[in-house]
Amino acid sequence: MTTPGTADDGLRLIPFHGLRYVPERVGSLAAVTSPPYDVVVRPDGVDHLESADPHNIVRLILPQADTSAERNEQAAHTLHDWLAKGVLSADPEPALYVYEQRKGNVLQRGVIGALALSKPDAGIVLPHEDVMPDVVSDRAGLMRAASANLEPLLLTYLGGDPATGATAVVERTATRPPLLATTTEDGFRHRLWAITDPAELAAVTSDLGHRQALIADGHHRWATYLRLQEEHPSPTEWDFGLVLLVDTARYPLQVRAIHRMLRRLPVADALAAVEGRFLVRPVDGPLPLALESLADAAERGNAFLLAGDGTFHLVTDPDLDLLERTVRRDRPEAWRRLDATVLHATLLDVLWQIPDTPDQITYIHDAAATVAMAERHGGTAVLLHPVREAVVRDLARQGVTMPRKSTSFGPKPATGLVLRSLD
Numbered sequence: 251m252t253t254p255g256t257a258d259d260g261l262r263l264i265p266f267h268g269l270r271y272v273p274e275r276v277g278s279l280a281a282v283t284s285p286p287y288d289v290v291v292r293p294d295g296v297d298h299l300e301s302a303d304p305h306n307i308v309r310l311i312l313p314q315a316d317t318s319a320e321r322n323e324q325a326a327h328t329l330h331d332w333l334a335k336g337v338l339s340a341d342p343e344p345a346l347y348v349y350e351q352r353k354g355n356v357l358q359r360g361v362i363g364a365l366a367l368s369k370p371d372a373g374i375v376l377p378h379e380d381v382m383p384d385v386v387s388d389r390a391g392l393m394r395a396a397s398a399n400l401e402p403l404l405l406t407y408l409g410g411d412p413a414t415g416a417t418a419v420v421e422r423t424a425t426r427p428p429l430l431a432t433t434t435e436d437g438f439r440h441r442l443w444a445i446t447d448p449a450e451l452a453a454v455t456s457d458l459g460h461r462q463a464l465i466a467d468g469h470h471r472w473a474t475y476l477r478l479q480e481e482h483p484s485p486t487e488w489d490f491g492l493v494l495l496v497d498t499a500r501y502p503l504q505v506r507a508i509h510r511m512l513r514r515l516p517v518a519d520a521l522a523a524v525e526g527r528f529l530v531r532p533v534d535g536p537l538p539l540a541l542e543s544l545a546d547a548a549e550r551g552n553a554f555l556l557a558g559d560g561t562f563h564l565v566t567d568p569d570l571d572l573l574e575r576t577v578r579r580d581r582p583e584a585w586r587r588l589d590a591t592v593l594h595a596t597l598l599d600v601l602w603q604i605p606d607t608p609d610q611i612t613y614i615h616d617a618a619a620t621v622a623m624a625e626r627h628g629g630t631a632v633l634l635h636p637v638r639e640a641v642v643r644d645l646a647r648q649g650v651t652m653p654r655k656s657t658s659f660g661p662k663p664a665t666g667l668v669l670r671s672l673d
Contacts, residue, residue, distance in 0.1 A: 261458040263363035265344035269669040279432035283666040307666030322395035345444035360496035376646035399492035401665040403468030409497035415457030466659035507634040509620040529567035548635035555633040558624030590656040
C-alpha cells in the first residue's frame with residue numbers, strides 16, 4: 251500500500267501491488283501486450299492487437315466505441331470483469347519492479363513504481379514537450395473511469411556510482427529468476443522482477459531522493475496524473491502515478507524523430523510554397539537512402555525530407571530573414587534552431603498555413619508508415635531527423651518545452667506487463 255504524500259526535494263518512488271496477467275488465463279503474455287497507446291496505429295493496429303488475444307491490453311487503453319463516455323465505461327467494465335474472472339490479479343506484496351528489455355545489442359533496464367507527483371515548477375520531473383488539452387482530457391476520462399494507471403510513463407535520470415544505489419539494486423535483481431519472461435512480435439525480450447526486500451527498497455528510495463527525471467515518453471499521461479491529482483484532495487492514491495525510471499548513464503536511450511503526415515497538402519503544393527524560401531532539391535530513393543541524405547543535411551542545419559508522391563525532396567537552408575520574422579525570439583537559441591520549431595513556426599504556420607489539428611496533421615513514429623499513409627491520402631510526409639538527448643535535457647532544465655511530438659525515446663515499455671489500481 252502506498253503512503254500518501256508528495257515529493258519535495260527529489261524523486262520518491264513507492265512500492266505498489268502490481269496488477270498482472272495470470273499466465274494460465276491467457277494465450278501468452280506476448281499476445282496480451284501492446285505498444286503505448288499513442289504508438290498504436292489506429293485502426294489497423296487496434297484490430298491486429300484485439301485479434302491476437304481476447305484479453306489484449308489494447309481493450310483497456312484504446313477501447314472502441316462511438317463516444318468517449320462509452321469508451322471509458324467499456325474500459326472500466328472490461329477491467330473489472332478481468333479482475334473478477336482472474337484474468338488479472340494483484341500481487342500479494344507491494345513491490346517495485348525491475349523491468350528489462352533486450353533485442354540484439356540493445357539492453358535496457360529500469361525500475362517501475364508509483365512516483366509521488368510533484369508540482370510543475372518543482373524541477374523534479376522535467377517535461378520537454380507541450381501537450382494537447384483534448385488528449386489530456388481523453389486520457390483523464392479513461393483513468394478516472396478505470397481508477398487505474400494502465401501503462402507506465404518512461405522517465406530517465408542520471409544515476410551515480412553503478413555499484414551503489416538504485417542501479418546496483420536493479421543489476422543484482424536481474425541476476426535472479428524473473429516473475430515473467432516473454433518475447434513480443436517486434437523481437438524484444440521482456441523480463442520482470444519484484445523488489446520486496448526492505449533493505450533494497452530503502453537503497454532505491456535513498457538514491458532517487460536527490461535526483462530529477464526527464465520525461466522521455468508520456469507527457470500527456472503525466473499531465474493527466476496532475477489533473478487527476480487536483481480532482482482528488484490529498485492524501486489519496488491519486489498523488490502517485492505509474493512510471494518506469496531508467497538510469498541513462500547506465501542505459502542510454504535511443505532517440506528517434508516523430509514524423510508528420512499532412513493530410514490535405516499534396517507534395518507539389520508543399521514544394522511550391524517553400525520555393526525561394528528554403529533550398530529544395532530532389533534526392534534518390536529508396537527511403538533508407540533518402541533518410542541517409544536527411545541525416546547528412548541535418549548535421550549542417552535545419553533539414554526536412556518531403557515524400558508522398560513517389561519522390562523524395564530535401565528542404566534545407568531556410569531564409570534567415572524569414573526565420574527572424576516567424577520564430578519567436580524569447581527562447582534560447584538552441585530552441586530556435588530546432589527542426590520541430592522551424593517546422594511548426596515557419597512551414598506549418600506561415601508557408602503552408604496548416605492548423606495543428608488531428609484532421610490536418612497525423613503524427614507517426616515510423617518513417618515508412620508515414621510515407622505510405624501520405625501516398626494513400628495524396629498528402630505530404632514530412633520526415634525529421636532526431637534530436638540529441640543532451641539538447642532535450644538541457645532545454646528541459648531551463649524550463650523550455652519543445653513543440654509537441656518532437657522526440658521519440660526508446661525502447662518504450664510494453665503495455666500490459668504490470669498495471670496499478672487506484673482503488
